[in-house]
Each structure stands twice: as C-alpha cells, then as structure tokens.
Amino acid sequence: xxxxxxxxxxxxxxxxxDAKTSFENIVNGECGVDExxxxxxxxxxxxxxxxxxxxxxxxxxxxxxVKKADRFIHFGIKAAQEAMADAGFEEGDNIDFTRFxxxxxxxxxxxxxxEKNSIICETRGPRRIxxxxxxxxxxxxxxxxxxxxxxxxxPNLASVTACAAGTHGISEAFKTIAMxxxxxxxxxxAESAICEVGVGGFAAMKALSTRNDDPQKASRPFDxxxxxxxxxxxxxxxxxxxxxxAVKRGAKMYGEIIGVGESGDANHITSPVVxxxxxAMEAAIxxxxxxxxxxxxxxxxxxxxxxxxANDKNETTALKAIFGDKVPLVSSTKGQIGHCLGxxxxxxxVVSLMSMEKGVVPPTINYENPxxxxxxxxxxxxxxxxxxxxxxxxxNSFGFGGTNGVVIFKKV
Numbered sequence: 001x002x003x004x005x006x007x008x009x010x011x012x013x014x015x016x017x018d019a020k021t022s023f024e025n026i027v028n029g030e031c032g033v034d035e036x037x038x039x040x041x042x043x044x045x046x047x048x049x050x051x052x053x054x055x056x057x058x059x060x061x062x063x064x065x066v067k068k069a070d071r072f073i074h075f076g077i078k079a080a081q082e083a084m085a086d087a088g089f090e091e092g093d094n095i096d097f098t099r100f101x102x103x104x105x106x107x108x109x110x111x112x113x114x115e116k117n118s119i120i121c122e123t124r125g126p127r128r129i130x131x132x133x134x135x136x137x138x139x140x141x142x143x144x145x146x147x148x149x150x151x152x153x154x155p156n157l158a159s160v161t162a163c164a165a166g167t168h169g170i171s172e173a174f175k176t177i178a179m180x181x182x183x184x185x186x187x188x189x190a191e192s193a194i195c196e197v198g199v200g201g202f203a204a205m206k207a208l209s210t211r212n213d214d215p216q217k218a219s220r221p222f223d224x225x226x227x228x229x230x231x232x233x234x235x236x237x238x239x240x241x242x243x244x245x246a247v248k249r250g251a252k253m254y255g256e257i258i259g260v261g262e263s264g265d266a267n268h269i270t271s272p273v274v275x276x277x278x279x280a281m282e283a284a285i286x287x288x289x290x291x292x293x294x295x296x297x298x299x300x301x302x303x304x305x306x307x308x309x310a311n312d313k314n315e316t317t318a319l320k321a322i323f324g325d326k327v328p329l330v331s332s333t334k335g336q337i338g339h340c341l342g343x344x345x346x347x348x349x350v351v352s353l354m355s356m357e358k359g360v361v362p363p364t365i366n367y368e369n370p371x372x373x374x375x376x377x378x379x380x381x382x383x384x385x386x387x388x389x390x391x392x393x394x395x396n397s398f399g400f401g402g403t404n405g406v407v408i409f410k411k412v
Contacts, residue, residue, distance in 0.1 A: 001178040001179065001291075002177060002178050002179075002180065002242050002243065002244075003178075003242065003243035003244075003256060003291075004174050004177045004178055004240055004241070004242060004243065004256065004257045005240070005241055005242075005243050005246050005251075005253045005254075005255065005256045005257070005412055006238050006239065006240055006241075006253065006254045006255050006256075006257070006353060006409070007087045007088070007239050007240075007241050007246050007251040007252060007253055007254070008083040008084060008085075008086040008087025008088070008237070008238065008239030009082075009083055009086055009236075009237070009238060009239075009254060009350050009353060009354070010078070010079035010080060010081065010082030010083035010084075010086060010235075010236065010237035010238075010350075011023070011079055011082070011234070011235070011236045011237075011347055011350045011351075012052060012055075012075050012078050012079050012234050012235050012236075013026075013032065013050075013052065013232070013234040013337045013340070013347060014032025014033070014050035014051055014052055014053065014232055014233070014234065014336075014337050014338060015030055015032045015336060015337055017052070017055065017078070018082055019082060019086075019350060019354065022337075023350075023351060023354045023358075025336070026333050026336045026337065026351060026362050027355075027358075027360055027362045027363075027385045028385070029336065029363050029365045029383060029384065029385065030336060031215075031216045031219075031335065031336055031365060031366075032050040032051075032053075032232070032336060032337050032338065033048055033049065033050045033215045033216055033218055033219060033230050033232075033338055034048065034049075034050075034051070034215050034216075035047060035048060035215060036048060036049050036051065036194065036199070037051060037053075038051055038194050038195065039194075039195055039196050040196075041196075041199065043196065043200075044196060044199050044200045044203055045203050045210065046199055046202075046203045046208045046209070046210060046212065046231075047212045048209070048211070048212055048215040048218055048230060049194045049199065049230060049231045049232065049233075049338060050219075050230055050231070050232035050233070050337050050338030050340075051194055051232075051233060052075070052192075052233055052234055055074070057069075057071075057074040057077075057078070060077070060078055060081060061074065061077060067132060068132045068135065068136060069132075069135075069136050069141070069145055070109070070110030070112060070113045070136040070137060070141075070192065071110075071112060071192040071233075072106055072109065072110060072142065072190045072191050072192040072193075072233075072235070072343075073110070073136065073141060073142050073145050073146075073190065074192075075190040075191075075192060075233070075234055075235030075343070076104070076142045076145070076146055076188045076189070076190035076235045076237070077145060077146055077149065078235065079188060079190065079235040079236050079237040080146045080149070080150065080186060080188050080237045081149075082237065083186070083188075083237035083238065083239050084150060084186075084237075084239065086239075087239040087241075087251065087252075088249075088251060088252065093249070095184075096183070097151050097152060097153045097154070098153045098154060099154050099182050099183040099184065100152045100153070100154045100182065100183065100184040100185070100186070101147075101152060101153075101154025101155035101156060101157070101173070101176060101181070101182040101184070101185045101186070102143045102146060102147045102152045102154070102155070102156055102157070102185065102186045102187075102188065103143070103155075103157045103158070103159065103169045103170070103172045103173035103176070103185055103186070103187045103188075104139070104140060104142040104143030104146070104156075104157065104158045104159070104169060104187075104188050104189070105142075105158065105159040105160075105161075105165035105166045105168060105169030105187070105188070105189035105190075105342055105343070105345070105346060106139040106142055106158075106160060106165055106189065106190055106191055106342040106343070107139075107160065107161070107162045107163055107165050107191055107193075107341040107342025107343075107399070108139070108191065108193050108198070108341065108342065109137055109138060109139035109141075109142075109160070110136050110137030110138070110139075110141075111137075111192075111193040111195055111197065111198050112192060112193070112194075112195040112198075113130075113133055113136050113137045114137050114197075115195050115196065115197045115198075117129050117130060117133045117137075139158055139160045139342075140156075140158035140160075142158070142188060142190055143156050143157065143158050143188065144156070146186065146188050147186075150186070152186060154181075154182040154184070154185070155176055155181055155182055155185070157169075157172050157173075157176070159172060159342075160342070161342075161399055161401070161403045161405070162341070162342065162399030162400040162401055162403060163304075163306075163339070163341050163342065163344055163345075163397060163398065163399035163400065164345060164397040164398055164399035164403045164404055164405040165189060165341075165342035165343075165345065165397075165399070166187075166189035166236065166342060166343055166344055166345025166346030166347065166348070166349065166397060167345030167346075167349065167395065167396075167397035167405030167406065167407055168262065168345070168397075168403075168405045169187045169188070169189050169345070169346060170187050170238065170240075170257070170260070170345065170346070170349055170405075170407050171260040171262060171405060171407060173185035173186075173187045173238075173240050174240060174257045174260055174407075175260070177240055177241070177242050183241065183242045183245045184239065184240065184241045184242070184245065185239075185240045186237060186238075186239055186240075187237065187238045187239075187240060187346060188235065188236070188237045188346070189235060189236050189237075189342060189343045189344075189345060189346025189347070190234070190235035190236075190342075190343050190346075191233055191234070191235070191340050191341040191342045191343040191344075192233040193231065193233070193341060194231055194233050198231070199231060202231065205270065206228070207228055207229060207270075207308065208228045208229060208230065208231065209226075209227050209228040209229065209230050209307065210227060210228065211227065215230075216366075217366050218230050218307075218366075219307045219334055219335045219336075219338060219339075219366065220307050220335060220365075220366035220367065220368070221303070221305035221306065221307045221312055221332035221334055221335055221364050221366075221367070221380070222305060222307075222312045222316070222332065222364060222367060222371065222376050222378075222380045223307075223366060223367050223368055223369055223370075223371065224369040224370060224371035224373075224376075225368070225369055226307040226308065226309060226312060226371075227307075227309075228307065228308055229306040229307050229308055229334065229338070229339040230307070230334070230338040230339060231338055231339060231341070232334070232337050232338025232339055232340040232341075232344075233338075233340060233343070234337065234340050234343050234347055235343050235346070235347075236343060236346030236347040236349070236350045237346070238346065238349060238350065238353075240257070243256070253412040254353040254354075254356070254357055254409075255353050255356055255357075255393075255409035255410055255411055255412060256409065256410045256411075256412050257407060257408070257409060257410075258287070258288040258291045258292055258296075258392075258408050258409070258410045259283075259284035259285060259286075259287040259288030259291065259394075259406075259407070259408035260283075260284055260287060260405070260406065260407050260408070261279075261280040261281060261282065261283030261284030261285070261286075261287065261404075261405070261406040261407075262280055262283065262403075262404060262405055262406075263276045263277070263279040263280040263283065263404045264276060264402050264403060264404070265402025265403075265404070266402060267402055268402065269400060269401055269402070270400050271310060272310050272311050272314050272398060272402075273314060273402075274314045274317045274318050274321070276398070276402055276404045277304075277314065277315055277318045277396065277398050277404050278318035278321055278322060279404075280396075280398075280404035280405060280406045281318060281319075281322055281394070281396065281406050282322060283406070284394065284406040284407065284408050285298075285322070285408070287408075288392075288408045288410075292410070296392055296410070297328075297391075297392065298323075298328045298392050298393070298394050298408065299328055299329065299388065299389070299390045299391055299392055299393060300328055300329045300330075300331075300352070300355060300356075300361055300388065300390050300393045300394070301319065301327075301328050301329070301330045301331075301393070301394045301395075301396065302331065302332070302333065302348045302349075302351060302352045302355070302362075302393065302394070302395040302396065303315055303319075303330050303331065303332045303396055304332070304344075304396045304397055304398045305330075305331070305332020305333075305334055305364065306332075306334060306339055307332075307334060307335070307339075311398065312371075312376060313371075313374050313375070313376060315396065315398070316330075316375060316376050316378055317375060319378065320375070320378075327378050327379075328394075329361050329379055329381060329386070329388060330364075330378050330379065330380055330381070331361055331362055331363060331364040331380055331381040332364050332380070333348060333351055333362050333364075335364060335365035335366045335367075336362075336365055344397060345395065345397035345405060345407075348395050348397070349395050349407060349409075352393045352394075352395045352409060353393070353409055355390060355393060356390040356391070356393050356409065356411060359387055359388060359389060359390060360385050360386065360387055360388065361381050361385060361386045361387075361388050361390070362381070362385050363381045363382065363383050363384050363385045363386075364380040364381055364382055364383070365383055366383075367380055367382035367383055390411075391410065391411045392408065392409070392410045392411070393408070393409050394406060394407070394408045394409075395407050395408075395409075
C-alpha cells in the first residue's frame with residue numbers, strides 16, 4: 001500500500017475562524033461555550049452550546065450561493081479554502097484533478113434547514129418549501145459543493161457515521177490513496193446542528209450537560225462531576241497526498257497516516273461499550289506496526305472524551321487495557337469547543353497534527369475533581385497545556401450506532 005501524508009489543514013470552531021486562531025485558543029484553555037444565540041432557546045431545557053460566532057459566509061462565498069447551502073456546508077467551504085491555500089497549490093501547477101478526490105463527513109447534515117422547511121410545510125404548505133431545501137440538507141452535498149469549487153473530479157465520497165464521521169472520512173480518503181484510487185484526497189468534515197430540534201433531541205436523550213448557569217464549566221471531560229456533552233459546531237479540512245507526489249512538488253508535510261482502525265459495538269444504538277473502541281484502537285495500532293516495522297511509541301491520544309459518564313469511563317478503560325501502565329498523554333479538547341458531532345473527528349485530527357508540529361499537548365479544561373472511584377486516573381493534561389516532543393499521535397472518535405474510528409499520525 002502507498003504511503004499517505006497530510007499537506008494542508010483548515011479549521012473553523014467556536015474559538016476561531018481559522019486553524020491558527022482556533023488552535024492557539026484551544027491550547028490556551030479558552031472556552032467557546034456560551035448561551036445559545038442561533039435560536040430562541042426558551043423552550044428547550046439546555047440553553048448552552050459552543051457556537052461559531054460572528055460568522056458571515058458572504059465574506060468568502062458569492063452571496064447568491066449562500067442561500068443554496070446549509071450552515072454546515074458554509075463551514076466546510078471555509079475550511080477547505082484554508083486547507084487548499086495551506087497546501088501550497090498554485091496557478092499553473094500540473095495537477096491531474098481526475099486523480100484528486102473528496103471525502104466528506106457529517107453526522108447529521110442540514111438539520112437546521114430540515115427543521116425550517118418542515119415548519120414551512122406544516123404551516124404554509126408543501127408548495128412553499130424552498131427549491132434549495134434538499135440540496136442544502138443532504139450530508140454528501142458538503143462534498144458536492146466543495147468539489148465543484150475546487151474542480152475535484154476524483155472519487156466523491158461521504159461518511160455519515162454520527163460522531164465518528166470525521167475520522168471515518170480520513171480513513172476512507174487514506175484507503176483510497178493507499179490503494180491507488182486517487183493521488184490526492186480532500187477530507188472535509190462539518191456540522192451545524194445547534195437548532196431547536198437538534199438541541200431538543202439530544203436533551204430528550206439526557207445526553208447534554210444541563211449546567212446552564214455556568215456555560216464555561218459545562219463540558220468537563222473525565223471530571224467526576226461531568227453530566228453530559230455540550231453541542232458544538234464547526235468544520236475542518238485535511239489535504240491528503242500520496243507521499244511521492246507530495247515530495248515531487250516540495251509540499252510541507254504535517255504528518256503521515258500510519259494507521260486507521262474501525263469497529264462496531266453491535267450492542268446498543270446509543271450506549272457505548274469498552275470492547276468496540278478498544279478494538280478500533282487495536283486495529284489502528286496493528287496497521288501502524290506493519291507500516292513502521294513495529295518500532296513505534298504513541299506519544300499522545302486526542303481522546304473522544306465527550307464529558308459523558310459512560311464514554312469517558314469506557315475510553316479510559318480501553319486505553320488501560322491496550323497500554324497497561326504505559327498509557328500515553330491523554331486529553332480532550334471538547335471542553336474548549338464542545339462536541340462538534342460529525343465534524344469532531346476532522347477538527348481533532350487537525351488539532352492532533354498541529355500539536356505534533358508545535359510540540360504542545362492541549363489541556364483538558366474544567367478538570368477539577370478526579371473520578372478515581374471509576375478508575376479515571378490517567379494523566380489527562382489538566383487545565384494547562386504542556387510542552388512535549390510528539391512524534392506519533394492518535395485521535396479517537398466513537399459514535400451512536402456503535403460506530404468507532406481511530407487514526408494514527410506520525411512525523412514524516
């Protein structure tokens with residue numbers, strides 16, 4: 001199988017409209033969680049989220065095109081523009097765009113537009129539904145819009161696997177290049193589900209934190225007093241290239257993908273287990289052993305770390321089962337930017353690669369009371385970032401339906 005490297009990054013989160021700003025604020029322990037402004041939250045029990053603030057898609061899109069796409073697509077377009085520029089592609093480069101594909105990822109897609117047009121259908125009739133409704137709401141239209149903008153005519157794929165979608169998007173792109181289906185792949189992951197039906201739906205499941213009176217402290221991965229995740233939104237983009245192709249054009253390489261792993265729990269539609277995530281991590285590690293000759297050490301794990309009682313306990317248990325008393329440094333960045341659902345894996349992969357590049361591990365903020373009674377006693381990088389020499393990093397994503405994804409990056 002061919003080697004695959006990452007040559008461009010883009011990111012938009014509640015803490016910044018670009019990768020540099022978002023990463024710096026994440027590392028500094030800033031928190032993007034606040035009272036919901038995107039809709040009137042008076043009727044829902046949860047009134048906090050990590051929203052992308054002061055976002056104007058008309059600043060980087062044709063205003064006439066803005067209304068044709070849902071907000072999650074706007075995020076993906078913005079992140080993709082940044083990643084393509086970061087990858088250093090220039091006018092006149094000899095690029096075969098039939099060998100340049102896209103792997104999109106979203107957990108839900110255009111939920112806001114689904115809600116809006118459902119209300120229109122009920123109150124004003126189906127003839128008043130927007131002709132842009134379906135194209136703006138389909139999850140794979142994220143890849144459709146972005147591929148058209150950049151002329152990507154290779155494989156056009158989409159992963160819609162709940163909160164593992166972003167990581168599965170990376171995995172699909174990696175395998176496509178590794179098996180010669182393309183020479184370059186853009187991975188774009190985005191989500192925007194902070195609307196009444198989205199927040200109301202997750203709240204009905206008792207999945208969300210109800211710490212409405214203290215938004216900045218609501219998302220607290222691995223902490224004893226965690227009571228659910230906080231919804232976030234945003235997008236990320238990674239440009240993947242076959243190694244020799246990247247070398248030939250003198251591209252900067254953030255890292256090489258040496259392992260991906262996937263698994264299914266086959267247990268429950270929403271309740272996580274230890275076994276599924278553990279097997280996904282083991283699969284990624286086993287692939288990495290083959291691709292590196294077996295001589296490697298994982299230095300850091302960007303955990304799924306949702307701030308829910310079950311996930312954080314299960315993920316910690318799985319890490320201990322795999323690494324024994326040599327568990328790598330572990331942190332979750334969801335305290336800073338919330339849980340971005342299908343975009344989370346893409347965003348956290350970008351954070352992992354930038355952590356490796358900058359030699360700094362982002363903190364797990366709001367970690368105040370260790371949950372040692374439940375065995376949550378790892379080094380979670382509490383509250384302040386830490387300098388560290390990172391050569392290999394792993395990023396975890398686990399989703400409803402019992403779907404799990406893991407990716408491992410190595411310095412080139």
